[in-house]
Amino acid sequence: MINAKFVTSVADPKQIKDYGIKEIAVAGRSNVGKSSFINFLCDNKNLAKTSSTPGRTRLINYFNINNELVLVDLPGYGYAKVGGEDKDNWDNLIGGYLQNSKNLIAVAILVDVRHEPSALDLQMIAFVHHFNIPFFIVATKADKLSKAQIQKQKQVLATGLKLGVENIVVTSSLKKMGKDEVLRQFDKFLNN
Numbered sequence: 001m002i003n004a005k006f007v008t009s010v011a012d013p014k015q016i017k018d019y020g021i022k023e024i025a026v027a028g029r030s031n032v033g034k035s036s037f038i039n040f041l042c043d044n045k046n047l048a049k050t051s052s053t054p055g056r057t058r059l060i061n062y063f064n065i066n067n068e069l070v071l072v073d074l075p076g077y078g079y080a081k082v083g084g085e086d087k088d089n090w091d092n093l094i095g096g097y098l099q100n101s102k103n104l105i106a107v108a109i110l111v112d113v114r115h116e117p118s119a120l121d122l123q124m125i126a127f128v129h130h131f132n133i134p135f136f137i138v139a140t141k142a143d144k145l146s147k148a149q150i151q152k153q154k155q156v157l158a159t160g161l162k163l164g165v166e167n168i169v170v171t172s173s174l175k176k177m178g179k180d181e182v183l184r185q186f187d188k189f190l191n192n
C-alpha cells in the first residue's frame, strides 16, 4: 500500500459519494486504534489523525490507495462524552455510510485484543450481518500482551463474538504486526 492519499471528509450521510473504487471501512470503538491502523497499513504515520483522546475522528475520512482501493476511517462508537442529538447524528453517519455505500466490499471491525467484546461491538456485528456486509475482526494493540496471552484472548474474542478464530486478525500498529494477514483478508474481499 504505497500511494495513499486523503480524498475527503464527510459529516453527513447525504454527502456520501460513489468514487467508483472498492471500499473497505474501518469501524470500532472510539480509541481502539482505527486511524493508527490505517496509517500502519499505508506506512504513513501522518495520513489519518490519531490521538490518545477518544473521539478524535468525528467525520468519515476517505483514503485512496493506489487508485485500487478506498480505505474509510469511520468515527468511533461508544464515545461517552457524546450524548443525545450528537450521538444520534453519529449513529446516523455510521449507519448511513454502511447502508448507502455501493462500493463497500467489507468492514474491518477493530476490537482491543485485551478486552472482551462490548455490547456495541456485538451491535455493530449484528448490523453488518443484517445488511449482509462482509466483515472480519482486527484485534488491535497486541504489543500490550505476551504471545501466550494473545492466543488466549483470541479465543475469548472468538467466543464472545460467536465467530471462528480464523475471522480474527491480531495486529499491532505500534510494532507493525499482522500486516500480511490483513492484506490477505483485503485480497480475499477484493477478488471476490
Ligand SMILES: Nc1nc2c(ncn2[C@@H]2O[C@H](COP(=O)(O)OP(=O)(O)OP(=O)(O)O)[C@@H](O)[C@H]2O)c(=O)[nH]1
Pocket: 028, 029, 030, 031, 032, 033, 034, 035, 036, 037, 049, 050, 051, 052, 053, 054, 055, 056, 057, 058, 075, 076, 077, 140, 141, 142, 143, 144, 171, 172, 173, 174, 175
Ligand atoms: N500500544 C499501542 N497503542 C496503540 C496502537 N494503535 C493505536 N494506539 C494508541 O491508541 C490511541 C488511539 O489511537 P487512534 O488510532 O487515534 O484510535 P481511533 O480508533 O482512530 O480513535 P477515534 O478516532 O477517537 O475513534 C492512541 O494513543 C494510539 O497511539 C497499537 O497498536 N499499540
Ligand SMILES: [Mg+2]
Pocket: 034, 035, 036, 049, 050, 056, 057, 073
Ligand atoms: Mg480515529
